[in-house]
């Protein structure tokens with residue numbers, strides 16, 4: 009009965025597309041590194057952008073709450089799972105985002121799926137960038153609304169689609185602010201203008217910009233002064249915050265609606281209260297530790313310029329996501345293995361996570377990396393690039 013899986017898996021392996029799980033472990037006292045088996049590797053594949061994962065203040069807050077609140081929340085937030093740490097966190101989130109209200113979700117995937125389903129349904133249309141995160145794509149599919157996919161950051165194409173769907177009941181435009189596999193940013197000014205012109209709702213996913221941009225890490229929309237133009241703000245606690253979970257912020261009405269309609273919130277057990285307490289501490293650190301943002305941006309600029317000088321096309325910008333596109337899947341895998349040999353953990357990203365023919369190594373930086381570690385890494389990356397024929401020598 010299950011033979012078909014073996015066949016399909018063999019076909020995946022044939023195309024260098026099979027995925028597998030590799031165990032890794034933290035290195036005590038060395039936050040920029042990761043253990044793979046017996047080897048310690050420089051971790052250039054983590055989303056712990058601000059280096060908060062092991063922060064003692066966060067861990068202590070979680071430990072204290074664990075002893076008071078217990079291991080689990082015991083029920084959905086709509087039943088008896090809505091424990092006190094939630095209220096503290098959501099008030100702090102709304103104050104941070106300068107929004108009327110905020111709502112915590114179990115993770116970014118659940119937030120996107122829940123919000124999109126709550127805002128759009130049959131007869132509606134969702135305009136979504138071609139490179140948006142998979143959780144947005146799945147949210148649109150589950151919503152049963154029409155999926156109008158526009159070419160990456162192509163505002164002319166979006167306008168064309170907005171015109172085509174002028175008469176639809178509700179219109180929702182969604183974009184990642186920083187694209188997770190490319191590290192470039194969305195044209196938020198233009199998106200805000202189009203949203204106004206066509207009477208659409210605008211939702212942004214700040215998974216890779218929350219904590220990093222804005223005077224207190226509020227995200228890219230705040231940095232650009234556009235937060236009032238955005239109807240639905242979504243971000244995660246799993247990346248810059250170093251913990252787990254996600255939030256949505258916006259108007260009181262939006263949050264009331266989500267409490268009534270967002271299925272992943274309603275039909276799933278609330279996050280453990282200890283985790284929610286840890287997120288509150290992470291939020292305080294994200295706001296206070298400006299130096300982490302500054303260090304991260306400096307590291308990102310340095311790394312981009314080192315790889316650029318080495319001959320790679322890494323684009324411009326200052327986001328901590330720096331992809332090196334190698335094209336075919338097998339080369340990407342060999343690149344990643346060669347990097348591991350040189351003491352660097354950087355995974356190959358292959359379709360369907362990225363479009364066919366654009367397999368890549370996605371480097372992601374952290375505030376904890378030093379200039380020396382980054383320049384040594386760039387030298388190794390260059391050598392491997394030449395050896396594999398990705399770079400001309």
Ligand SMILES: *Cc1c(COP(=O)(O)O)cnc(C)c1O
Nearest residue numbers: 115116117141188213215244246
């Ligand atoms: C990581 C990510 C998510 C999912 O967040 P999780 O908390 O990991 O479930 C959603 N959107 C984007 C853009 C992401 O990069």
